[in-house]
Amino acid sequence: METNNHFFYVVKCKDNSWYAGYTNDLHKRVKTHNDGKGAKYTKVRRPVELIFAESFSTKREAMQAEYYFKKLTRKKKELYIEEKRNSKEAVYVKAPNEL
Structure with a gap:
């Protein structure tokens, strides 16, 4: 599953x-979030569940994807x-009805 060492990921929190x-x-990282040691945002919204991950060859590319994504509605x-699911670019995506 993990072909490169840099990932942009999305988790779904308890409050959706x-x-x-x-x-x-x-x-x-997902375990860290669920242990309450991750980001402040997820600490009070546990448990979290991985719903999407995309692999990149560099940290810069992964962080650029994260930055772009966070600006979207x-x-x-x-x-x-x-x-990304349709293009097979993602390394992990939950089924559409589970998002």
Whole structure:
């Protein structure tokens, strides 16, 4: 699953909000969020569930994807994920009815 070491990821929080971030270890980062040691935003919205991840060859590319994504509206974020699913660019995507 982890072909490169840099990921842009999105987790779904308990309140159905989404949190986007960067990591070089997906499994460890999701666990950190769920242990309450991740971002302040997710600390009070646990548990979180990974719904999307995209792999990049550099940290810069992954962080640029995160920056771009965070500027989108919720609807456009949903479209972004759907487009990546259809193009097979994502390394992990939840089923559309589970987003």
